[in-house]
Amino acid sequence: MIILVFSIVTIVYLIVIGRLIAGFEKVEKFHLEDIKETTSFSIIIPFRNEAENLPVLLESLSQLDYPKLMFEVLFVDDESTDTSVMVIEHFKKTHAFEYSILKNNRKSHSPKKDAINTAIVQAKHPWIITTDADCKLPKYWLSSFDGFIQKNKSVLIAGPVTYFNKSSFFHKFQTLDFLSLIGTTIGSFGMKKPFMCNGANLAYKKSLFKILNGFENHDHLASGDDVFLLQQAGEKYPNEVHFLKSEHALVKTQPTANFKALKNQRIRWASKTGHYGSAFGKGLALLVFATNMVMVTGIFLSIFGLIPLVTFIKLFFLKSAIDFLFLYKMTRFTSQEHLLKSFVFSTLIYPFYCSAMAIFSLRKQYVWKDRAFKN
Structure with missing residues (x-):
């Protein structure tokens, strides 16, 4: 059952990110x-x-x-x-x-x-x-x-x-x-x-x-x-x-x-999501969080033998592959292809980072420009 849920979340993520890549290509370069x-x-x-x-x-x-x-x-x-x-x-x-x-x-x-x-x-x-x-x-x-x-x-x-x-x-x-x-x-x-x-x-x-x-x-x-x-x-x-x-x-x-400034920045950005009028925007934020949580929990479940390690590696590879393609297109557009040298290490820590930021944002309290805010 756990493997099925993890697989469904990952597949949905692949489909949605694939649609975003297609959307990126549809916007003509001016x-x-x-x-x-x-x-x-x-x-x-x-x-x-x-x-x-x-x-x-x-x-x-x-x-x-x-x-x-x-x-x-x-x-x-x-x-x-x-x-x-x-x-x-x-x-x-x-x-x-x-x-x-x-x-x-x-x-x-x-x-x-x-x-x-x-x-x-x-x-x-x-x-x-x-x-x-x-x-x-x-x-x-x-x-x-x-x-x-x-x-x-x-x-x-x-x-x-x-x-x-x-x-x-x-x-x-x-x-x-x-x-x-x-x-x-x-x-x-x-x-x-x-x-x-x-x-x-x-x-x-x-x-x-x-x-x-x-x-x-x-x-x-x-x-x-x-x-x-x-x-x-x-x-x-x-x-x-x-x-x-x-x-x-x-x-x-x-x-x-x-990192403290980064955390405050991401909490400030994430605090807006719940107020979006866009169902797609809210759904995408939830999907990204769910997919990264799958990666984080999958690591520990595979270590303790609750899911096959090979299965987890396949899911992680699929997510990383679509992420790489997405970032490849963006780094080409901004002429920052050299950043892809950091992709492997970044993709290993990103699920932990993303999950942590999502949890931090639940407080909806942050400091910005030396002022404290709460949304």
Whole structure:
């Protein structure tokens, strides 16, 4: 009976991940063309104590290859206690760079949603595009979104994100895990079941934000400024939410520095799942957890002779094979194929990691930007 249950869970996992891979392939790669720009953007960047990371972001903003009159940059200071504001102001003195720094107008349980609300009130352009203060933007970031908008009828466009390349195994492991989430994002768009995106690279019409009443329906949750807006947009405009699959739109961000920060980050992300309006999103999260629990319990059951070791190895191999194929496609897309050298060790510890994170997230308590939250 145990072997049957384990086999069914693994087979369902193979089928669903196989469908996500097929969905990833269905999302056509967007090729940037040399055309006249027509879209104007308001770039919104909330920040809190990011003095260390802001120089990289500021430099990439100054290098954007896009007409300066067709975009604005709105920084929103969320009660920073370090020199973040000074870093931004100093950059202006040494670069031809225009921006505004706004003070976050706190009204809800979510500092980031309040920050975006604060900026949108001031935004003068029809398209909003958000990113984070610890990111690096590609040179043709805005050009890619503009080109896509000109060719597609869109109200919301999600873009790709990856981590900076780091040398340690801890950072490589995080990147592979993160790429699996981005791959799931792209695959779900290809399946016409989008439920996930990343606010570090997200564009939407300002008019859409107003139509959906912004974050009003979920401002009691500390996170989710990106995914809940996507899910609402997908329900109202199912054919007008898209993924921009282009290396020219690939934003890079920082992995967490230590396990404690990683745990808090993953709890923050997982805490949103129970509030998803997407049945597919909830079901996928449950399936991933169940499959990894099968792998963890299977190890101990096979050690104690309760299930045949050969059977467990076969199930583990099948799961690892589909995971490798999925990550292979993502690392090729992001030009990070070197990460696959860490796959074998990563796949051995991932079931324990995934199961532990799922259990930690049941508390729904985490620390983010030096603040304690509970969803």
